[in-house]
Amino acid sequence: MQSETKICQNCKKDFIIEPEDFNFYEKMKVPAPTWCPECRMVRRLSFRNESMLFRRLDSHTGKEIFSGFSPKSKVITYENNYWYSSDWDQLETGVDYDFSKTFFEQFRLLFSRAPVLARSVYNMVNSDYCQEASECKNAYLCFNADYIENSAYLRKSHRVKDSFDCYEVDENELCYENVLVDKSYQTFFSTDCESCVDVWFSKGLRGCTNCFGCVNLRNKSYYYFNKACTREEYLENIRFLTSGSYKIMLETKKKVANFWLNFPNKFYHGLRVINSTGERIFDSKNVKDSYFVKNAQNMRYCQDVWIKASDCYDYSVWGDGAENIYECMTCGMGVYNLKFCFHCWEEARDLEYCAYCIGSKNCFGCVGLYKKEYCIFNKQYTKEEYFLMVQKIKKQMNEVPYIDKNGRIYRYGEFFSFDISPLSYNESLAQFFFPLDKNTAEEKGYQWRENSTREYDITIDAKDLKDNIDDIEDTILNEAIKCINCNRAYRIISLEFQFYKRMKLPLPRTCHNCRFIERFKLVNPPKLWHRKCMCDKTSHNHQGKCEVEFETPYAPERPEIVYCEKCYQQEVY
Ligand SMILES: [Zn+2]
Ligand SMILES: [Zn+2]
Ligand SMILES: [Zn+2]
Ligand SMILES: [Zn+2]
Structure with missing residues (x-):
């Protein structure tokens, strides 16, 4: 071929x-x-909310609950305990397939009638304010997180304890403001680090302890802005800088960001990979054009797939033993042979066009089923009837395709159209990676929703807070603080306050959302550019400029120095 x-x-x-x-x-x-591939990814991303929690009325009890869906979203939500119970009949919403109508029109109708989980969470203790999370204890405003304890404001993080304000970290303890940091302890304001202890404002470190403002170091201790010093000198150098002053922290952050720009970056983030391309690829083989993939093989166009996965294309979010997955979003945990599904997990197998079907097998076009088999549009069939019906529907999907407002044609083989998503574009993950304004989004046929957030009456302006954490009293816990960036009110929770005091970290002056936006600037996009190594070092074994080319998530206009693997390895210390 x-x-x-x-x-x-x-x-x-x-x-x-x-x-x-x-x-x-x-x-x-x-x-x-x-x-x-990029449009397919955006389409899937528009089916995942990784940043918002809403108050909406539970469709069963009428009580106000937290949910991952806006109250304006046309979905029926049940609180998770009730949804999983046998107190209601999931097949009650079942309908006969109507061969005179398009598949996607009928699916949209079913999706507005069949109850789904209010929050996408699993096994949580005292962690109500979390979404897309599992196995958390005392977690607050954590999204896409699992195995989290006594932590807050984490996103895309796993196995984290006593840490705050991190993005894409794994195995962090007593950490703060880290991005892409793994297996680290007491590490702050750092990025792209692994196995570090007592590290501040550093980038690209492996196996380092007691380093401040350092870049590209390997197994070093007591380094200050890449210079070796004695333990005493080091402690004296950092004493003032780590004293809990907000002003000093801001100045340090600026200084460090400029210092970092003097050092080369490897053309992508990743370790221990074979025959792979993408960004943030670890311990993987034959993973192509993918973004944040760990322990996987034979994958292409995948994003955010970790723990274990193989033989998947166009698969976004999760993993955990996933195999043979195509065009799916938020499916995982022993899933096998899923096509065009979102939010299906727990050993789900052989599903097509299903949403929120958990532990189910051989279902087609179903919504909100738990441990069901041989269902079509939430109606039960025998095994023989099922396979015949599915064949007939697929044929009909090609003969009577759905055409959306923008003229895009959906036959069998297409993921769900944007207008089926229970989320608006601006509520979804798509907005973070590919931000749009309202008009452009609507022109492209995406949904857009303005959600009113509950506003607190501001009691103190962040500008008026005392500079040093030592001088701030615990009455701050009762205040609604005005964010210096967006002017919205934010609060400090007790767990967080104790952490700042203990670690001598200044109190943030911006709300958790503005903090996330700032942090997210350190993250490369899920996009690759073809570029050349920028190295012209005469000490390397290339004559003149290095000629190596690669696919890199660093856009050509970016200020960073980008090197090929070989040149980069010669510049780490
Ligand atoms: Zn396209
Ligand atoms: Zn803000
Ligand atoms: Zn090179
Ligand atoms: Zn070189």
């Missing part, structure tokens, strides 16, 4: 389908895609 160039139905740009892609589509029994 030869590679084929196609025009994306959505953005109208060319994209290439390669022979190995066709092999995968054939194996999965799906047609080749009609949208380019």
Whole structure:
């Protein structure tokens, strides 16, 4: 088979389908895609909320509950305990498939009638203010997080204890303001570090202890802005800088950001990979064009898949033993052979076009089923009837396709259209990676919603807070503080306050959302550019400029120095 160039139905740009892609589509029994990889990713991302919690009325009790869905979203939500119980009949919403209507129209209707979980959480203790999270204890405002204890304001984080304000960290304890930091202890304001202890304002460190403002060091101790010093000198140097003053912290942050720019970056973040391309790829083999993938093999166009996964294309979020997955969002935990599904987990197998079907097998076009088998549009069939029906529906989907307002055609093989998402574009993860304004989003056929947030009456302006954490009393816990950036009120929780005191960290002057936006600037986008190594060091074994080319998430206009693997390795100390 030869590679084929196609025009994306959505953005109208060319994209290439390669022979190995066709092999995968054939194996999965799906047609080749009609949208380019990036548009397919954005479409999936618009089905995941990783940042917002809403108050909405529980559809069963009428009580106000927390939910991942806006009260304006047309979904029926049950509190998780009730949803999982046998006190209601999930098949009550079942309907006969109507061959005179399009599949997607009928699915939208079912999705507005069949109850789903109010929050996407699992096994949580005292952690009501979390979404897309599992196995958390005393966690507050954590999203996409699991195995979290006594922590707050974490996103995309796993196995974290007593830590605050981190993004994409794994195994952190007593940490603060880290981005992409793994296996570290008492590490603050740092990025791209692994196995560090007592590290401040550093980048690209491995196995270091007691380092401040350092870059690209390996197994070093007592380094201050990349200079070796004695223990005494080091402690004297940092004493003032780590005294809990907000002003000093801000100045240090600026100084460090400029210092970091003098050092090269490896063209992507990742370790221990074979035959792979992308960003944040670890311990993987044959993973192509993917973003944040750990312990996986034979994957392409995947994002945020960790723990273990193999043989997947266009799969976003989760993993944990996933196999043979195509065009799915938020599915994981022993899942096998899922196509065009979102929020299906716990050993779910052989599902197509399902949403919120947990522990279910052989279902097609179903919503909100728990441990069911051979269902179509939430109606029970026998095994024989099921396979015949599915075949007939797939045929009908091709003959009577759904056409959306923008003229995009959806046959069998297309993920759900944007207008089926229970989220608006601006509530979804798509907005973080590909931010749009209201008009542009609506032009593209995405939903947009302004949600009113509960405003607290401001009792103190962050500008008027005392500079040093030592001078701030615990009455701060009763205040609604005005964020110096967005002017909205934010609060300090007791767990957080104790942490700042203990670690001598200044009290933040911005709300948790503004803090996240600032932190997120350190994160590379899920996009690759073809570039050349920028190295011209005469000490390396290339004549003149290094000629190595690569696919990198650093856009050409970025200020960072970007090197190939070989050149970068010669510049670490
Ligand atoms: Zn496209
Ligand atoms: Zn703010
Ligand atoms: Zn090079
Ligand atoms: Zn070089």
